[in-house]
Amino acid sequence: MTAWKSSLTLFLRYNNVSLLNCKKPHFSRRNAAHFTYHPDTNVPADGEKHKLNMYQAITNALDLALEKDPTAVVFGEDVGFGGVFRCTMGLQQKYGKDRVFNTPLCEQGIVGFGIGLAVSGATAISEIQFADYIFPAFDQLVNEAAKYRYRCGNEFNCGKLTVRAPCGAVGHGAHYHSQSPEAYFAHTPGLKIVMPRGPIKAKGLLLACIEDEDPCIFFEPKVLYRSAVDEVPIGHFTVPLGQADVVIPGSDVTVIGWGTQVHVLCEVAQMAKEQHNISCEVIDLMTILPWDSETIFKSVKKTGRVIISHEAPLTCGFGAELATTIQEECFLNLEAPIARVTGFDTPFPHIFEPFYIPTKWRCLEAVLDIVKF
Numbered sequence: 003m004t005a006w007k008s009s010l011t012l013f014l015r016y017n018n019v020s021l022l023n024c025k026k027p028h029f030s031r032r033n034a035a036h037f038t039y040h041p042d043t044n045v046p047a048d049g050e051k052h053k054l055n056m057y058q059a060i061t062n063a064l065d066l067a068l069e070k071d072p073t074a075v076v077f078g079e080d081v082g083f084g085g086v087f088r089c090t091m092g093l094q095q096k097y098g099k100d101r102v103f104n105t106p107l108c109e110q111g112i113v114g115f116g117i118g119l120a121v122s123g124a125t126a127i128s129e130i131q132f133a134d135y136i137f138p139a140f141d142q143l144v145n146e147a148a149k150y151r152y153r154c155g156n157e158f159n160c161g162k163l164t165v166r167a168p169c170g171a172v173g174h175g176a177h178y179h180s181q182s183p184e185a186y187f188a189h190t191p192g193l194k195i196v197m198p199r200g201p202i203k204a205k206g207l208l209l210a211c212i213e214d215e216d217p218c219i220f221f222e223p224k225v226l227y228r229s230a231v232d233e234v235p236i237g238h239f240t241v242p243l244g245q246a247d248v249v250i251p252g253s254d255v256t257v258i259g260w261g262t263q264v265h266v267l268c269e270v271a272q273m274a275k276e277q278h279n280i281s282c283e284v285i286d287l288m289t290i291l292p293w294d295s296e297t298i299f300k301s302v303k304k305t306g307r308v309i310i311s312h313e314a315p316l317t318c319g320f321g322a323e324l325a326t327t328i329q330e331e332c333f334l335n336l337e338a339p340i341a342r343v344t345g346f347d348t349p350f351p352h353i354f355e356p357f358y359i360p361t362k363w364r365c366l367e368a369v370l371d372i373v374k375f
Contacts, residue, residue: 035173035229036361037265042202042232044247047239054234057227059201060089060166063208064127066238068097071125074212076102078112078129078166086131087168087227113139113165117147120160120217127212133169133221134181147217148192161215166208168224169197170262171313171359175224176352182261182314182345187219188291188323194243195290197221199264201232203288206241214243223261246294248301252283255369256301257309258324260287263360267311270365280373290320298324299331306337307372311360316344338375341368 045051054062068074076090082104084091094102105112109130116126130136136143143165151159171180188195194216198204204222211218249264250271257267264286271282283301287293302308308328310321325340343360351358 035225036171036356036359037262038269039200039226039230040249040265040268042200044249045202045233045235046206046241047235047237049235049237051233052236053231054201055228056198056201056204056222056230057087057089059205059232059234060208060222061091061093062234062236063205063212064090064093065096067125067127067209067212068093068101070238071212073123074101074125074127075119076127076129077105077115079107079131080104081129085129087224089166089222089227090129109135109137109139110142113142113147113163116163116165117142117150117160120163121150121158123162125162125212126160127164127166130165130167132179133167133183134178136165136167136183136219139165140186143187143193143217143219144190148190150192151216152192159215160217162212163217164208164211164214165217165219167219167221168227169221170223170225171350171355172225173355174352175350176355177349180350180355182221182312184219184221184260184290185314185318185320185323188320192216193291194218195221196243196288197223197261197290198288199223199261199286200226200230201234203241203247203286205234206239207243207288209238210240210243213240218243221261225262241288244289244292244294246297247286247288248283248297249286250282250284252281252305254281254305255307255309255372256283256285256298256305257311257365257369258285258287258298258321259311260290261313263311263313266360266362266365269362270369273362273366274369278370278373280369282369287324293324295327295331298328302328302332303335306335308336309341309343309365309368309372311343311365311368313345313359315347316342317347319344338372341372343368
């Protein structure tokens, strides 16, 4: 018992500060975000702008889609109430329960229903509450939605299907609420896979997905819902699918990411320049499938060095596809082996999340290593 009390006392003394009398113990604090948000300066539309966070920009996009297209419907678990992340707040009140409605907790049914709606001529916008729970709908997405146009010789298609899914690390989500499953679906011809880095791109890319003629999966990094704020044009605009964005121009190293990781890489580029006089070109892939090889190859031929970073595990992550294709097309331009900084080949952890995600320190180390090679 004495040893147990000693251990407890040691645990309750954190940084030599006694927590026994604290109203709010130190160990209850959440870790700070592993990134600093870099506002988007590449605004693709003129006109009136409002300061919106990412979930508000997504709500705005859905509102515009429902207003423009009378066949558009939004559905999923709890979307009628606004959804767990509030992305559909107020839409049911504005457009009615026939166009914005809750579904049973059945992801396979949600996507299957969306396929049926799209084939019938409606614009189907479904929400999977967490990307981690999209796997029960995997068969519907890869064996039905992706192949529909091909198997019927374009006589029918379900191209007006968009599936939204919050994804990625959030600070305390652990193995059922923090995964980044984009690579699973990028293996499937017939789907388009998209992941924005902030409010402006989220709105423009989501509207592009909704209006696209192929089924799209739109992954939304949930940690950005409230932490990412931009001056967003409130009118209708789209960001083209299949085009990457050069966020920071550079000359020494090409660093490629998507979603939240773009902001980590922007901070890395700043640190590399200020502390080591290394110029990094930061590229946001934005569309995972089809990805913009032209922009990537142009950058790699200029810098001769490439680092790819994503939160998903290393093995068979989408970085592997990028690395292979870059090696095939740009081999004679490379000055060093292509590097990947990623999550590890384990289930996504809880208390060890800061060790799992590709932080700015891991990415900066990769930059220094590749320049010294």
